[in-house]
Amino acid sequence: MKTQDCVAPDYGYLRPMKRPESATFPVYKKLEEILTDTTEHPDRVIAHTLATCSGYAYSDAATVAMIMARVGLEGNHCRQISQDVDAMFICSHAYLVQSSDGRVVILCYRGTEPMNFINWLTDADVNPETVAVPFADPPVSFQVHGGFYRNVRATRHEVIHALERALEGRSVRAKGKLMPHALEALYITGHSLGAAMAAMMAIMLRTEEAYAPLSRKLRAVYTYGQPMIADPALAKACDADEFLHDNVIRYVFGSDVVPQLPPTVSGPFAHFGQERHCGPGTSAVPVTQPTQQLGNLTGLVAAPLAFLTHQLRLFRNLPFQQSLYDHGPQHYITALTPAGVNSEYGDPG
Template sequence: MFVTNVERREERKGPPAGGRALDLLGKMERNEREYDETIAYALALASAWSYADPQALHDVMNSLGFENRCYAVTLSNDAVSARTSASLLQHVDGSAAILCFRGTEPASTGARLADTGVEPARLHAWKAVQGGVHSGREPMARYIACRLKRAMNGQSIVDEKGELVSVDAPACSDATGEPLEHRLKALYITGHGLGGALAALAAAMIFEDKEHEGIRDVVRGVYTYGQPRIGNEIFARRCQDTYGRLLFRHIHANDLVPMFPPPSIGTFEQFGHELRSSAAGWVFSEQPARRADTAPFGSTVDVLAWVKQRLPLVRRLQRPFSSDEHAPHRYVSVSQRSLRLRRSELGLSLGRLRG
């Protein structure tokens, strides 16, 4: 509902990105693995709407001109505190796809911090990976890998001919329906919060496992929003060397989540490009986000953030950390502003050239 209200406010101002005028599919196909404001806005919306049902996510991306089929799967195991949801959106002509991971529910701050406050696990030879992230990776991999294989072969990712949304489908077969117009040319991976961590880890798997070697050439970008650190120094260095140039991490204001896990958990490091919110939208940052000292401190700041939002007299106080800034709609808002300003700049540049 938090995103719905924001979108309604945006609609009253006029379409932020011109609806189908975004030419989202064209930009995704033409993009040479560089940062793109249009794609960043679209993926911020996808990450935010991944918290809704798959039909809503499908419809929102359709409204941007990305006509798609959506395969969604949710796996949970209360015994190991693991719950993972992912959606793969394939353009109807087969040429592009978005792999989107859902994060921890934004209202559940305690659960969100718990996701980052666990013992490290290991990802093959890549050394330590955050345990809360790793537990969500293994069960999901085989489901998504099969659907990506279909896309790479120019086949529909859903099971029934003419079907647009498939939820928690049974075991994946190798072929389905009529061949599509194109094989997969451009894959984008995204997620918010823990979903961003899973997106970064999914990219690591693609660039690590030989069985996914064919997919590497079509990965055009990994865009994450409010993503926590996911691995130690060795893991981060390896990811940086293999696909770090494709990872764009967005951090809104003093969002607490990218500052976790705390040092007490281990020497977890960030990698890829970092973008911070500003009056001009997203700007690249040379300095990585600092780290929160302890989870209890973060929880205390959550309470202060809640108070600040509701008491006008203390709204001017500055906080060093805030998980209130982690809300998905804040990332959508900055991405929208960044796109609008970029379009204005391009319009001015074209005007000068014509003049």
């Protein structure tokens, strides 16, 4: 198990620098208050904030802390908890970003790295695993994606211990120093594999009695390009839970193929929660019919082909029903940036 702790800057040191007036940080001046006080989801500021966090989770704790400080959580405490076991198809990376006042924590899971073969094997490790989920007493058994479930469990206990420190008014970092306030608002997020892990952790928090104190602080789960994690029976049970139905928000960009995975040849899977579609030049819109499972393997062939043709100007506008190019986290960040809002680099919106 590896951990990395850091504290983000407050960006006061940037003010003397010569740069355009529009390139000011933080992007959101009162982000702690927005994250703490918002009661209805999805919220466009929070969707943009968590998409940005999910995109930069492909880096390290120092980078995540810096970017989240730019977005609005200046002076945040950031902890990375990781476990890699290639033979077990485990590549689990969780980031805990805690506001400087201690009231807000974002739990962000890193997604699938395109060049990391072990991650792809994790996603392909779809052999269902039967787990007892205590939606009722006694718990009912359901089937979940084995690879996603294994990756959540790999770092779960360390993540929970850090969140419990936040509940006690301490830092999520290993030193655990006192914070001005105890945890009031918890958000979970991720892109791709990270999105699947976020959804899986949400189910655990909502159903495990031992996690009830943390569940009461959970405000929402925002995922981006999330594959399916549960069999249809578990998805139905999740949708019967008011919180999971209303406050798990899944964003799908363009023709992103990953939300249609695993394909039906791997067994039956289904989504739960709210689904919102976004694309180039369009705002996120809700859908009444959730994304369906990929019915055959031709889409898996077309998806990388769409990525390749996008690199060639002559073929860039060819229509594809499934696209790996549209899965990129940068597309989600761009599509969910509100009009007139600066980017994490300070570029004017």
